[in-house]
Amino acid sequence: MVTVQIDNTAVIDPAQLADIEKFERMLVRYKAGEIPEDVMRVFRLNNGVYGQRQGGTRQMVRVKIPAGIIQPEHFEAMGHIARTYSRGWGHITTRQNIQFHYVELDDIPEVMRTLASVGLTTREACGDTVRNVQGCHLAGACPHEVLDITAWARATALHFLRHPYAQRLPRKFKINFSGCATDCGQAMFNDVGIVAATREVPGGTEAGFRVYVAGGLGANPHPALALEEFTAREDLLPTIEACLRVFDHDGYRENKLRARMKWLVEKLGFEELQRRIFRERRFLLASSSWPGGIPELVTLHGDAPAGRHAEVAATPVGQGVNLSPLGHQSNAQSNGQTNYQSNGHGDSQSNGQGHSNHQANGHGNSQGNGTAMPVSIGGRAPYGRWQQANVVRGVAKGTVSAYAWARLGDITADQFDALAAIQRELGAECRVTNRQNIVFRDLEEHQLPRLFEALSAIDMGQPGAELLRDVVACPGADTCNLAVTQSRGLADAIGDRLEEEGLTEVGGLRINISGCTNSCGQHHAADIGFFGAERRAHGRSAPGYQMLLGGYVGDTQIHFGTKALRLPARNAPEAVVRVVRRFTAERAPGEEFRQWLERAGGPRAVGKGLADLDEFPTPEAGPEFYVDYDEAGPYEAVVGDSECAT
Template identity: 65%
Template sequence: MTITPIVPAPRDLDAEQQRDIERFEAAVAQYLAGEIDEDVFRVMRLNNGIYGQRQGGINQMVRIKFPAGPATPEQLEMIAHLAETYSRGWAHITTRHNIQMHYVQLDKVPEVMRKVGSVGLTTREACGDTVRNVMACHLAGACPYEKLDVTPWAEAAFEHFVRNPIGQRLPRKFKINFSGCETDCGQAMFNDAGVVASVRRREDGTLEHGFRVFVAGGLGANPHPALLLEEFTTREDLLPTLEAILRVFEQTGNRDNKLRARMKWVIDTLGWDEVQRRVLKLRSTLPASSSWPGGIPAIVAKAGDEPAGRTDSGEITPVGQGVSVQLLSSDPFQRWEATSVIRGAANGTVSAVAYAALGDITSDQFRALAAIQRELGADVRLTNRQNLVFRGLSESQVRPLYDRLEQIGMARPGAELARDVVSCPGADTCNIAVTQSRGLGKAIGDLLEEEGLAEVGGIRINISGCTNSCGQHHASDIGFFGAERRAHGQSAPGYQMLLGGYVGQESIHFGDKALRLPAKAAPEAAVRVVRRFAAEREAGETFRSWLDRSGGAKGVAADLKDLDHFPTPDEAPHFFIDYDETGPFSAEVGDSECAV
C-alpha cells in the first residue's frame, strides 16, 4: 500500500504553548553554550516532555501527549513526518496514551515541539515531577457497559492541570486515569488518582451519575492498590476532589527521598484515615480559591457525557482483562473479527482494534492509518495495550477496515490474545533499564507463533526492563521485569517472572513472584505457562482462577525450575549476551529521569 507523504498544514500555536517553546529554545541554546547547569536544565527539559537517553550526548526522547487517547488524521500524519525526519522512521505507543520518538537531537527539539503544537498536541508535562498525561478507557463513549462517557472528564482534568502552578514542582510524578465502569479498562486502580464512573439511587428513586475516586495506587518496585476516597463523588465535585488530592500530595510528599516520594508513600507516612481527612477537608475549602474548578466543566457541558448505552438486541462483546476469546474459524477475517471487534453500543456502531506489535508503528503505517480514518470517518484512540482502536464504525465498514489494515500489517488477531505482548522501551534507550525488554517481547511473540500458541485468548503478557514497571508487569497474567544475574563469575541478563496480576471490578491483584530466569530462558517459560493454561483451563475460566487452583505462582513455577539454569559461557555464550546486543552483557544504568 503506497501512501503519499502528507505534512499537515501548520496552525497557530496558542500563546501559552508559544511561550513554553520559546523559553525552552532559549534554554537549549544556553545549555549547549555551557551557560546553564545540567541539573537546572534537566528539570526544564523533563517538564517539557523531553527525556534523556542512555546513549547520552544530545540524543533525546520526545514524548507527545494524547489526553484521553483520541487522535486525528492530521496528528497521525504529523507523527509520521516527525518520525522519519527527526527520529528512526517509526514511533512507539506507550501504556499511557503517549507517542514517543527516540534519537531526536536536542537542537532540533524546539522545531519538533512547534510542529507538535501545530496539530493541537503538546509535550508539556509528559515527563518530570508533574501531573502526567491524563488517561481514559479507550472505549469511553463507545462501550455498552459504561456508566458515563469519561472522555470529556479526562480532557477537562488535563486542561485544568496542565501548566497549573500547583503541579509544576511536585515531590514526584502524579498520574490520573479514568474508567467508564467498574470493569476498569482504564486501569484506575493503580494510579495516584483513579476515577471510575458510577451510579447511585437517590432517596426519591431517581438515579444520579457520578464517580468513585480511588487514591494512591501505584506500581514500581513496591506496588500499592488504590484506596476508595468516599462512596460516591458527584459530577460537580470531581475536579475539586482531584485538585484536593494533588494539593495534599504537593504539601506532604517526600521531597528528600525520591524513592519514597509518590502518593502511595504519603499513605505509609500519614496513614489512610489522615490522608482521607485532609483531602475531604481541603476540598471543602476550595470554593474560596481563585481557580476553583467546581461545577460541570465547560468541555463536559459542551460535549456531553451520556453513556453509550446497550443495544436492545444482538450480542454484547465482553471487555476487560480475562475475557474469554475463542477463534473458531480458519478464515483470517473472521478470526480478526472474533478478537478485535467490539459490539453492543445502543447506537449500533462498532469498534475495532488495529494491532501494533510492541506498540511500534512506522511512518508509512501512520499515514495509512490517517487515510483509513478519513475514509471511514472514524474516531481513533490509542489504547493502554499499545494498539489503536477505530470507533463509530457501521457494520458495512468492518470488512473494509480489515482489508485496509491487512495491507499495512496491522490486522492480525491481537486484542486479548497471547501475542499482544506489552513492553517498555527497555535498555534500547532508557537510562535505568537493566535489560532489553523489547527484545524479550519479540522473542516471546516469535516462540508463541512457532508453538501455535499466539492466539490463546484471555491472557496478557507484560515486560519491564527493570523493577519500575513502566511495562506494567505487576498487573498482567504473566509479567517479567529485568534484573542482573551472576553465573560462572560473569554478569548475565535475567528476569523475575510474576504470575496472576489482574485489574478489574474495582480491585487489583499484583502478580506473585514465580521464579528468576536467565533472559534467554524466559520465552520458553512463558510458552510453557501459556500451553499449560490453554490445556487445563475450564470453559471461560480466567488465568487468575486457573492459577489459584493450580497451586498459585509457586506451584506453577515448580514445573519451570529446570529453566533457571545458566550453562557455562563456553557451552552457551548467548546466555551472557542480551537480546539485540552483540557484546557481553553489562548492567549499566544511568540516573533515573522517570521513564513512563
C-alpha cells in the same frame, strides 16, 4: 507511500507558542553554559523531553494524547516527526502517550512546532508534573459504562495543563478515568483513579464517580484506596485538585524513592490522608483555580453513557448474549454454536448474528458467574479470525469498533500516514489504547472488510490485538537509563515462540514485561509478568528475569502478580509456552487464569514445575545466554542516572 506535507503555517495556540519560544531561549543559554545541567534537566522533563541511555544530545520526546483521542492530522504530524527527526517510527506507551527516540536536542523546537500545529503538546509529559490524563479507549462506545468519561478526562487534562500546582511536585502524578467497574482505564494503580458509579437517591439513581487514591506500581506496588463512597459530578475536579494539593504539601521531597502519593498512606495513615484531602476540598472555593461545577467541555459534549444495543438489553441473563459487568462473556450459544471469544481481561465479543460484542481493554478478569471461557480463534479464514478477535460491538446507536494491532506498540512513519488516510476514508474516530494499539470507532458493519483490507496492507491487521499475541513491553535497555535488560527483545522472542506453538490467539491471558523493577511495562498487573534483573553464572554477568504470575486489575480491585521463579532471559519464552500450554490443557470450563492458578497450587507451585529452566550453561556451551536480546556483545548491566526521579 506518499509522504504527507505538514502545514507549518498553521496557527499555534499562544500558550504553546510561548512554551516553544521559551525552550529555544533556554536551549541557547544552556549551550552557552549559562544554565546548569541539573536545571536544564528539570526544564527538559517538564517539557516532555527525556534523556536516553546513549547520552549526548539524543533525546526521547513524549507526546501527550489525553484520553487517547487521536485525529488524522495527529497521525500525519507523527509520521513526519518519525521520518524527519527520529528513527523512522514512534512508540505507543501504556499511558496513551506516543514517544519518539533519538531526536537531536537542537531539533526539539521544530518537533514542538509540528505538534503544536495540530494541537498536540509535550508539555508535562515527563517530570514531576500531572502526566497525561488517561481514559478508557472505549468510552462512549461501551455498553456497560455508567458515564462517558471522555469529556471529563479532557477537561481534567486541560485544567491541570500549566496549572501552578502541577509544575514542581514531589514526584509525577498520574490520573486515570474508567467509565464502569470493568476499569479499562486502570484506575486501581494510579495516584488518582476515577471510576464512574451510581448511588441511590429519592426517585431513582444519580450518576457520578468513585475516586480512588494513592495507587501505584513500581518496585513497591500499592493498591488504590476509595476516598469516599460517591463523588458528585460537580465535586469531581475540586476533589482531584485537593488530592494534588495535599500531595504537593505533604509528599516526600528529599527522598525521591518514597515521593509518590502511595507513600503518604504509610506516612500519614489513610484516615489522616482522607481528612486532609476533604479539608483542602472544602476550602478550595476560595482559590483562584477552583474548578467546581460541571466543566464546560462536559456541558458542551455531554457524558451520557452509550447504552446497550436494544437486543443486548433485552436478552435474559444466561441466554444468547450475556455480558457480565466486567465485559466477560458466558459460553453463550447462537445458532447452535458457541459464539463467544474471550479476549483476555475484560475483553469479550460475540459472533452471533445481530448480537452485540463488547471488548474492554482493561485487565479486568471477571470473577462473575464463572462462565467466561478463554479460547483460541484459530482455524478460520483471516477476515473471520480478525473480526472475531478485533471487532467490538455493543453501542446503542449500532456502530462498531475495531482494533489495529501495533507490534510492541511501534508504528512506522508510513503506518502513521496510512492510519490517517484510513481514518479519513472511513470517517472513524481513533483512540490509543493502554495496551499499545489503536482502536477505530464509530464504524458501520459494511466498513469492516475495507478496514481489515487497509490494516492488513500495513501489517496492522493481525487477529488478536489484545489477545496473547499482544505482549506489552517498556522500551527497556534499548533507550532507558534504568533498564538492565532488553525487554522489547524478550517481547519479540515470546511472540515468535507463541507463533511457533500456535498459541498467539489464545484469550484470557496477558503478558507484560519491564526491563527493571519499576514496572513501566506494568508487569505486576499481568497474568504473566516479567521484570529484568542481572544474574551471575559461571563467573559471568547474564541477562535474567523474574517471572510473576496472577496479576489482575478489574472490578475496581487489583491483585499484584506473585513471584514464581527467576530465569535466564533466553529461557523466558519457553517458560511462557509451558505455562500457557498447561493452562489451556488443565482449565475447567469457564475457568480463568487466576482461578486455575490457585487450583494448581499458586505461582510458586507452578514455578517449581519450571525449575529446570533456571539453569545457565557454561559460556562455552551456551554463549547466547550471556548476550541479551538485540545485542551483539557480552551482557553488561549498565544503569545510568535516573531522570524519572529528577
